[in-house]
Amino acid sequence: MTKRHNGAFEGSSVLITGGLGFIGSNLAIRLVELGAEVTIVDNMLPEHGGNEFNIEQVIDRAEVDISDIRDAESMNYRVQGKDFVFHLAGQNDHIRNFTDPYLDVDINVRGTVVLLEACRHHNPDARVIYTGTRGEYGAVEKVPVAEDTRTNPKGLYELTSLTAGRACAIYHENHGVRSMTLRLTNVYGERSQMRHARFGVANWFIRLAIDDEPIKIFGTGTIKRDFLYIDDCVDAMLAAAATDEAYGEVFNVGNDTPSNFLEFANVTIDVAGSGSLEMVEFTPERAAQEPGDYYSDISKISRTVGWRPQTSLTDGIQRTIEFYRANKRHYW
């Protein structure tokens, strides 16, 4: 495990937006365990990842606001005195924007600017860690994908996520609010929402296996992806946040040991001892949307921050399955 952040968070004051969601709640738990004072802001947007059960084990040691990053008064107050602001709140359903594009614009762009203005005027010493998405790169010409790859967002979710990160960079440059962007890849693990597959298929495969249902694999299933286990993702966020030289930068947080959908499904079925494979042809529509191989070049974060993922696919999937088997009723 990356250890460079030891001590950076003990006694520190931390705000996590979207802190009841998948990544935010895992981060919150870890920070509480490291001795940080954690405040969570989450608007519990329907269909998104917010789930109070996610933070059950630290509920007595963290403060929770059901509040929205679009609410300037709330943010102006909540950023005060914080050493770190992990900004994970976002509309991150990449299908929903086809029917309602305004949540993407209002939450991802305006909400991020509200948060940045709050820091600028009420806590310019805050360090902001913004999490973007690999989707900001769009379909890529070569893998692994480094941070200087041309961005080419394919939908409003990806576009507004990119814009939010660039707004963070502008506040870093022009208004002295230190910030960085971490572009996350396919993260899987405990505390994700499990009701639908619209935030990514990895956790959905795990649900299907637990429910002993068939996992559909399109084509040969050999398209490459870098699946990242949640604990590794949290490690990366903490290590980056604790590294002064990381501010003002963009980092990929992914896995340079790529896997593919077939392998992920096979390991899941194997570990679960249930579920099955169902190989199906690509529909023309799905084939058109499929952007092809993707995995991250993580040499920049590795070099600057000293982080690399540590968890094997088998271990990550095993821990995830154990968690959801024990807590299934809270997730689906």
Place this chain on the structure above:
Amino acid sequence: MTKRHNGAFEGSSVLITGGLGFIGSNLAIRLVELGAEVTIVDNMLPEHGGNEFNIEQVIDRAEVDISDIRDAESMNYRVQGKDFVFHLAGQNDHIRNFTDPYLDVDINVRGTVVLLEACRHHNPDARVIYTGTRGEYGAVEKVPVAEDTRTNPKGLYELTSLTAGRACAIYHENHGVRSMTLRLTNVYGERSQMRHARFGVANWFIRLAIDDEPIKIFGTGTIKRDFLYIDDCVDAMLAAAATDEAYGEVFNVGNDTPSNFLEFANVTIDVAGSGSLEMVEFTPERAAQEPGDYYSDISKISRTVGWRPQTSLTDGIQRTIEFYRANKRHYW
């Protein structure tokens, strides 16, 4: 003059957002003269370019709504039946966003999405011509600057302008609303607002000369810029709009015969027969903000659309000075 658009607009129905402003009003006048039915939408945002006098010569032949692109009901109605939507409305004060960033986000990003949704649901056959800014490229490493140069917006105005153009591209790609982006350079000429220099210095130099005041030139004044006369800009917009292959693309609309600030000021003083030069040192703050040489590579629009600027600096400045001398009371 570029002639390829002859006939494309006669009898066509055209919506111009921001149509009472500098570029929009010149475009409106030209389209009316070409026989188009023109509807103008403008919210008359204070400090911006909206000016009813701008369209005085066609006021009986164009329809004007004082309405806002953020108003979905208004846009849903106004796009109906239109063949072309020239989308020029925007918060384009690159200083104001330092104190109020929300206009940039709300008008440039949300407003553009409102307009695109209106087209998607109420007139999917509309062709949308969006005007962005060279500021989307930020400071560049080499000139001339082609469209594939990495975007690097330095402020929220430039960022939200870029995001609006990318939203247009996404609707083109995903929702069948044909669109293109024209990235405009330093446009000068008749019907610009002349009350402040925050939308660019070229027209401001002209005002100073007319008022027989000193024109401040920082440093040696030899930093390159491509000044583009308004009539050439309007030509480019019409020629591009009339070219089917231009949709889905981004084009620079600039001048590949660059000039510099000193030359622009000298020609202006010369043509006006008034005003004077005042050479001053760069302040450290201004030097830090100065992005260096910029001029556009316009080979793409020249190749695809057949447009090139036709007006010399002297001719453009002459016509501009004549207009403002005759109509000064409507502008400052």
